[in-house]
Amino acid sequence: MLILKSKVLLIATILISAVSFHASAADDGKIYPGTMCQKSLGIGSYGGGTVRNDSNGGSLTVECPLVRDNMAGGIQDAEVRAYREDENDPIMCTINARSYYGTLGHQQYQWASNGGHYKTLSFSTINDYNNGAYYIWCAIPPSSGNDKSKVIGYRLDED
């Protein structure tokens, strides 16, 4: 009887593992370091996993790639973690969902200007297109000292 129970438990374990392996491989959240962002306009550098604005006068715009696992799914939520040297400087990011050929696009904008050096910009579900790409765009405020304004990391959770 004990051997019988063990075998039934083993079968159940194998079946559950096969199902959750498939599910987890497709739709888990992903976290990216700021160093994955590409500089677009402005003066910046990379270091410590972050992308930093080296200018004391202008903002640095960056485009940060997102890997889309689920071609037919959507964006559940996303966030960007950033640091501002001057806690009164605004920081703005958008999450973008483009169509396959880029002729259609949805964007959500988030803008933080209240106090606090560290800011988390949070995005909710937006419309998207099957087989289209996602990316995040940010405008990082200027830095006047050694503790530079930067994008530290960002995250995407898919449906």
Place this chain on the structure above:
Amino acid sequence: MTKSKLVIYGSIVSTFFFFISVGIQSKTSHSNNVQDISSLSKDIDNVINSNQILLSQLRSELKLLKTQASEHSKTLDNLHQQSLNGNDGDLINSSQDETQLAQDVLGELPNEAELKQTELDQAKQVTSTLDNEMSNEPFDELWAPEMQATITATLQNTNFQGSDLLTVNCQSSLCRIDIEHENMNAEVEFLHNFVPTAGYTDTQTFFSRTVESDGRSVMTYYISRDGYAMPLLEEV
């Protein structure tokens, strides 16, 4: 031997045989149970083996798919680079060679003409849905005229000198802007900087664009009122 003794002896013998037969039946039953369990155990072993084989096959297929996806990604990068060199990054005008290469690599995906047509259909569907939403909304007399004026004034900013405003219309939660950009740089400037320049802090937008042969981009752009979400559209 008296009759009574015969009866007694007979009873003892029959009782003896009765217990023997019960014992034989229970042994048989027990033996059957053992056989059933053994048979069930073999069935379970077979299921386990089959599942292990299936799991192994699934792992192999997943590995193959990952390799193929990686190769496709490299080929798409090459295609994108080729089209960037050709015509300002507009993938819609890719050459026949690129189309053939894409089809050879991408295999089972629908052909490019079908994909383009699908996007055009999607654009019509989304703009039609958003126009219907707007026409079903009341006109907010306090917010809408002011927002239309703000949008018009913002686009006169020198940052947007490469963009021409054609029309602007706001209702109560959405505005629609029809705008033309002289080139991709002007379009990128508009897409990233119009929203903060106009003073929005929490908004969603949708655009649909077509690129003319001279590189101009003609765009229909919807923007939600600050703090409002764009209507969630049916997945296409």
